[in-house]
Amino acid sequence: MTIGAPEFLSGSPYPARRSVPAMTDIAIKTTALIKRYGEHRALNELNLQVPSGEIFGLLGHNGAGKTTTVSILTTLLEPSSGTAVIGGHDIRSDPDAVRRAIGYLPENVQFYDNLTLAENLTFFARLSGIRNPRARIREVLTFLDFTGREAQRLGTFSKGMRQRAGIAQAILHAPSVLFLDEPTSGLDPQGVAKLRETIISLNTELGMTVFMNTHLLAEVTKTCSSIGILSSGTLIYQDSVQATLQSFPDQESLEDIYLHIEAGRIS
């Protein structure tokens, strides 16, 4: 990374949000969150707390409810009941404040493929009300070590480049919480390593709390500070990665622990 936090944040449209500590040490708190799709209960009274400054990994089988959770926390989907508070803002009573406080990288990030990277980011920066988009975009791309592609059309980007463009877009307005849905999917090993480096620097250098859905268990040990496991819509486990590895001394890896916990749930 080429520049540090103070310079990066100098162009932030929300300097107060970054310089004043959050009113709460809990970045994300969900209370009895339920989501039904017709008869199907995709989320079952989810009670989850993620302290500020964590890199939290939400694990779970296909269909466990991970994307549903992130969609609710990013205000894209309404819960059937229950609520959540992100950075001190309630998703039901103040969704606009939640949207200003968060960044979101969906699994399949959408861009205008016939526009360049700079044009796409300028469009999104204007939507967020950023005062000096050009300077801000330069700062973000420099921080992400992703300069030199500004004039290239998005339609010609590789999957890895698209992901980095997606992260640039997600952090343009200097959010305090960043949500990532399966960010490593489709990336090659170098892309995964680069993404890991980016996530860790967003967390350590800019103080962003990160919430990521993932299938890659090996990645969780390298990137995340805490994990939760969803199984058929129910949170069956939550702890720090360190405590998890210590609590299951007989299991050789986080993958074994995950399978052990999942198996205990099923049997």
Ligand SMILES: Nc1ncnc2c1ncn2[C@@H]1O[C@H](COP(=O)(O)OP(=O)(O)OP(=O)(O)O)[C@@H](O)[C@H]1O
């Ligand atoms: N719009 C929808 N309408 C009906 N059912 C849905 C809808 N979206 C999700 N579901 C169902 O809700 C459950 C949870 O889906 P969700 O996409 O949240 O899982 P996931 O953990 O993200 O899975 P994956 O690992 O495959 O991405 C699944 O059973 C899914 O079929």
Ligand SMILES: [Mg+2]
């Ligand atoms: Mg999903």
